[in-house]
Amino acid sequence: MGKPPRSPLTREGILRAALALVDEEGAAALSTPRLAARLGVKGPSLYNHVSSRDEIIDGIRELIAAEMDLDASIHPWTAAVDSWARAYRAAIAAHPHAIPLLAGRPVRSASALRGYAAAFDVLRAAGWPEDHLMPFVQSFEYFLAGSALALVDAPIALPLPDDELPPGLDPFLNAPPDYRDIAFDAGLAALIRGFQATLDTLRTATDR
Missing domain, CATH: 1.10.10.60 (Homeodomain-like)
Structure with a gap:
C-alpha cells in the first residue's frame, strides 16, 4: 500500500x-x-x-490571542477585566515558551489588535479617559505575563544543606501547593481595586 x-x-x-x-x-x-x-x-x-519567520511569529501571536476572551457583555467593568485577566493568564501559561518570541515585537496580528480594541471599548464605557487606556491595559499585561511565567517555574528547592539555610524561610520552603493561584488572586484583586480607586478619583476631579 x-x-x-x-x-x-x-x-x-x-x-x-x-x-x-x-x-x-x-x-x-x-x-x-x-x-x-x-x-x-x-x-x-x-x-x-x-x-518569513517574522510572519510565523506574528501568526503564533494570533493563535494565542484568540484564546484570550474578553466578554464585553460582563458588567461591571471590573468583572469583565477579571474574566479577561484569567483567560489571558491561562492562554500565556499554556504557551510559555512563546513569550521570548513575542516580547519586544510590535503587535501586528489582527486577533491581538481586536483584543486591545475590545479592552479599550470596555474601559471607555466605564468612563476611563483616553489617555489612561493604554497604561491601564499595559499594567495588567505586565502582571499577567509574570504570573503566567510563574506557573511553569520549577518547584521550590534549594541546593543547600539545612544547616546553611538562613532562618525564617518556612513560608518559602513550605508554601502551599496552590500558592501561585493564591498570589494571582490577591494580586489581581489588588490591581483592580487600585484602578477602581483611580477611576473614582478621576470622576471626582471631573465633577468639580
Whole structure:
C-alpha cells in the first residue's frame, strides 16, 4: 500500500505546527527548516503561505490571542477585566515558551489588535479617559505575563544543606501547593481595586 495522501498545507496549519514546535522544544527551535521537516515538506513550500519567520511569529501571536476572551457583555467593568485577566493568564501559561518570541515585537496580528480594541471599548464605557487606556491595559499585561511565567517555574528547592539555610524561610520552603493561584488572586484583586480607586478619583476631579 502507498503512503496516505498528505493534507495540503494551509497558513493555519503551518502556524499551529509552529506553535506546537515552540511549545514542545522552545523558542530557539523555531526555524523554517525545522518547521518544514515537522510538516513533512521542503522549506520553500512554506513560503507559498507565509513570507518569513517574522510572519510565523506574528501568526503564533494570533493563535494565542484568540484564546484570550474578553466578554464585553460582563458588567461591571471590573468583572469583565477579571474574566479577561484569567483567560489571558491561562492562554500565556499554556504557551510559555512563546513569550521570548513575542516580547519586544510590535503587535501586528489582527486577533491581538481586536483584543486591545475590545479592552479599550470596555474601559471607555466605564468612563476611563483616553489617555489612561493604554497604561491601564499595559499594567495588567505586565502582571499577567509574570504570573503566567510563574506557573511553569520549577518547584521550590534549594541546593543547600539545612544547616546553611538562613532562618525564617518556612513560608518559602513550605508554601502551599496552590500558592501561585493564591498570589494571582490577591494580586489581581489588588490591581483592580487600585484602578477602581483611580477611576473614582478621576470622576471626582471631573465633577468639580
